[in-house]
Amino acid sequence: MSTTHEHQQHTDHSSMDHDHDHSGHSGMDHSMHMGNLKPKFFISLVLTIPIILMSPMMGMDLPFQFQFAGSEWIVLILATILFFYGGQPFLQGAKMELSSKEPAMMTLISLGITVAYIYSLYAFVMNNFVPQADHVMDFFWELATLIVIMLLGHWVEMNAVSNAGSALEEMAQLLPNTAHIVDDNGDTKDISLQEVQEGQHVLIKAGEKIPTDGTVLKGTTSVNEAMVTGEAKDVEKEQKDTVIGGSVNGSGTITVEVTGTGESGYLSQVMTLVENAQNEKSRVETLSDKVAKWLFYVALAAGILAFIGWLITSDLSTAFERMVTVLIIACPHALGLAIPLVIARSTSLGAKNGLLLQNREALETAKSADVILMDKTGTLTEGNFAVNNYRSFSEDYTADQVLTYISALEQNSSHPLAIGILNKAEELSLDIPEASDVENLPGVGLKGTVDGKNIKVASVSYLNKQSIDYDKNNFDELSKQGNSVSFLLIDEQNIGLVAQGDQIKPAAKSMVQSLKDQNIDPVMLTGDNQQVAQAVAKELGIDDVHAELMPEDKEKMVKDYRDNGQVVMMVGDGVNDAPSLARADIGIAIGAGTDVAIDSADIILVKSDPSDIIHFLTLAKRTQRKMVQNIWWGAGYNIVAIPLAAGVLAPIGIILSPAVGAIVMSLSTIIVAINAMLLKID
Numbered sequence: 184m185s186t187t188h189e190h191q192q193h194t195d196h197s198s199m200d201h202d203h204d205h206s207g208h209s210g211m212d213h214s215m216h217m218g219n220l221k222p223k224f225f226i227s228l229v230l231t232i233p234i235i236l237m238s239p240m241m242g243m244d245l246p247f248q249f250q251f252a253g254s255e256w257i258v259l260i261l262a263t264i265l266f267f268y269g270g271q272p273f274l275q276g277a278k279m280e281l282s283s284k285e286p287a288m289m290t291l292i293s294l295g296i297t298v299a300y301i302y303s304l305y306a307f308v309m310n311n312f313v314p315q316a317d318h319v320m321d322f323f324w325e326l327a328t329l330i331v332i333m334l335l336g337h338w339v340e341m342n343a344v345s346n347a348g349s350a351l352e353e354m355a356q357l358l359p360n361t362a363h364i365v366d367d368n369g370d371t372k373d374i375s376l377q378e379v380q381e382g383q384h385v386l387i388k389a390g391e392k393i394p395t396d397g398t399v400l401k402g403t404t405s406v407n408e409a410m411v412t413g414e415a416k417d418v419e420k421e422q423k424d425t426v427i428g429g430s431v432n433g434s435g436t437i438t439v440e441v442t443g444t445g446e447s448g449y450l451s452q453v454m455t456l457v458e459n460a461q462n463e464k465s466r467v468e469t470l471s472d473k474v475a476k477w478l479f480y481v482a483l484a485a486g487i488l489a490f491i492g493w494l495i496t497s498d499l500s501t502a503f504e505r506m507v508t509v510l511i512i513a514c515p516h517a518l519g520l521a522i523p524l525v526i527a528r529s530t531s532l533g534a535k536n537g538l539l540l541q542n543r544e545a546l547e548t549a550k551s552a553d554v555i556l557m558d559k560t561g562t563l564t565e566g567n568f569a570v571n572n573y574r575s576f577s578e579d580y581t582a583d584q585v586l587t588y589i590s591a592l593e594q595n596s597s598h599p600l601a602i603g604i605l606n607k608a609e610e611l612s613l614d615i616p617e618a619s620d621v622e623n624l625p626g627v628g629l630k631g632t633v634d635g636k637n638i639k640v641a642s643v644s645y646l647n648k649q650s651i652d653y654d655k656n657n658f659d660e661l662s663k664q665g666n667s668v669s670f671l672l673i674d675e676q677n678i679g680l681v682a683q684g685d686q687i688k689p690a691a692k693s694m695v696q697s698l699k700d701q702n703i704d705p706v707m708l709t710g711d712n713q714q715v716a717q718a719v720a721k722e723l724g725i726d727d728v729h730a731e732l733m734p735e736d737k738e739k740m741v742k743d744y745r746d747n748g749q750v751v752m753m754v755g756d757g758v759n760d761a762p763s764l765a766r767a768d769i770g771i772a773i774g775a776g777t778d779v780a781i782d783s784a785d786i787i788l789v790k791s792d793p794s795d796i797i798h799f800l801t802l803a804k805r806t807q808r809k810m811v812q813n814i815w816w817g818a819g820y821n822i823v824a825i826p827l828a829a830g831v832l833a834p835i836g837i838i839l840s841p842a843v844g845a846i847v848m849s850l851s852t853i854i855v856a857i858n859a860m861l862l863k864i865d
């Protein structure tokens with residue numbers, strides 16, 4: 184069985200709105216209902232100062248402390264306000280966790296502060312109203328500092344998380360508010376971006392932000408797409424080139440026809456993808472919540488054990504004190520942050536560098552990748568076909584007619600080969616008839632009806648399979664020169680061919696080498712003919728080549744490798760790659776590819792640059808390292824603190840107080856947060 188890929192459609196924009204208000208996406212499970220912790224932290228801090236001054240820490244009077252008649256009442260009142268006001272976010276979080284029967288971090292914190300508060304109330308009553316009782320140590324000092332430090336920690340955490348999420352906000356701000364619409368008379372008028380519709384003509388002046396996706400009708404310019412695709416170099420644009428909403432126009436003035444606005448625009452789609460990727464955090468949350476749940480029981484058990492142990496070796500009140508201390512100290516704060524912060528950072532870092540992570544699991548799987556299957560056309564090569572040769576084998580048709588018939592079918596295709604052919608037809612100003620009943624033959628070509636004739640555009644493997652004759656010498660010569668050859672069949676008769684050449688992407692060769700250096704075997708899979716495949720593979724240094732594959736063959740290759748126990752990455756762009764992308768352990772789609780491929784993939788290379796595969800591997804490696812580091816920093820605190828608080832080292836005089844525990848906890852939290860932010864890709 185393959186892993187199920189539960190991708191949300193990247194075309195689902197229900198969560199998008201025109202105002203690009205993404206304030207609610209930071210998505211930390213328990214922080215969502217915590218409100219603004221900043222004022223809460225500062226008010227709690229002010230309340231805490233008199234408590235620290237007037238209440239003994241762990242029963243010890245510190246030099247700066249003072250007491251006067253009735254001061255214990257002030258401490259009691261302040262601590263009560265602090266408990267209900269400052270502790271409210273945690274208590275509320277715990278209520279939610281408990282009502283869903285999932286005790287986790289908030290429950291642990293609440294357990295700590297509630298136990299501290301109630302125990303201190305008990306101490307207060309005993310010390311003030313039961314004259315003959317022994318003095319009972321209260322925990323007001325600890326209660327106050329715990330709440331303040333906890334608030335600080337969560338405030339920092341939420342800040343860190345919303346910073347990680349701000350890649351989305353940055354993207355949202357790329358779009359201007361208005362667009363200059365050009366009407367049929369050539370007059371321009373400014374309208375708000377929401378009102379712009381597909382098909383309208385928009386004027387973009389030098390230096391302005393480009394408001395929508397579109398195709399250039401008039402003018403030339405260079406455009407900075409860095410904020411959208413991460414491509415640092417300016418991109419030259421002339422007639423027919425596409426521009427992306429959110430990129431910045433350089434020195435020229437252009438008029439574009441709008442092809443995508445608002446929600447259908449590229450930028451919105453990218454934002455939806457990022458959002459989906461970030462929402463996957465909730466799954467990680469539950470994972471760390473699971474750990475917290477486990478810790479909750481450990482803390483309870485440790486508390487009870489400490490109670491029993493101290494009851495045997497000491498007295499009841501010490502036993503209570505120790506138990507309370509253990510429960511106060513068990514807060515797994517940093518642990519809850521360890522993974523989500525890294526994922527959030529990694530996702531936004533990826534997005535800024537042209538890597539969209541649709542499925543974060545890919546970050547973890549990447550470390551064990553054994554083999555990478557790569558599609559040729561559009562992935563390793565540009566997919567920018569140019570017709571080098573076209574001819575007729577039949578006396579009834581001229582070469583131009585062959586091209587005309589082929590073009591009639593290709594008008595209905597978005598395959599890279601189709602675009603090359605149509606460009607040629609246009610160059611020759613051929614008059615192309617309409618085709619009807621056009622059907623895509625995956626891995627083969629197209630079929631349809633033109634002028635009442637049954638027409639097919641087919642690959643050489645189809646001819647071989649159907650035993651249709653062709654001039655092998657001529658075919659070999661063309662394909663050895665690197666041409667992809669498509670035949671025209673009329674009523675299954677071989678009428679002619681068109682041969683087109685493509686260029687290898689400049690970054691492909693070094694990418695292949697770098698994969699080999701990382702011990703990931705590069706394999707090329709292509710639907711194209713054997714000779715072209717060999718030529719490209721040789722150029723790139725790929726030894727393992729499989730050509731003339733049908734989409735299902737590609738998928739089967741992926742399956743075979745996986746059945747062999749290998750972890751498979753698959754990179755592709757076309758409809759024919761979609762099944763293999765979904766089947767692979769890590770599916771990587773080329774951003775310029777088809778929507779189906781993009782929807783099936785775990786990762787999208789926005790810039791369509793093969794070297795971003797290497798960047799992804801680097802990002803994955805670093806993310807993994809940070810996660811492990813952070814889990815140790817987070818759990819390390821608990822591993823050390825719980826037994827210390829329970830009094831394991833009491834025989835040699837070391838006992839952890841709740842206050843010191845809280846300080847260490849905050850330190851480990853800050854380390855985890857900073858460590859996550861230090862994740863870089865270069």
Ligand SMILES: Nc1ncnc2c1ncn2[C@@H]1O[C@H](COP(=O)(O)OP(=O)(O)OP(=O)(O)O)[C@@H](O)[C@H]1O
Pocket residue numbers: 558559560561593596598600601625626627628629640641642643667668669708709710711712732733734757759
């Ligand atoms: N629209 C089309 N026009 C002409 N030929 C086509 C078309 N679609 C497919 N073919 C033929 O079928 C073959 C296989 O196509 P397919 O899309 O599976 O792979 P490809 O794009 O050539 O290569 P790759 O798998 O490397 O992307 C092509 O090489 C071509 O001969």
Ligand SMILES: [Cu+]
Pocket residue numbers: 292333336514515516517
């Ligand atoms: Cu905490």
Ligand SMILES: [Mg+2]
Pocket residue numbers: 558559560561562756757760
């Ligand atoms: Mg392809």
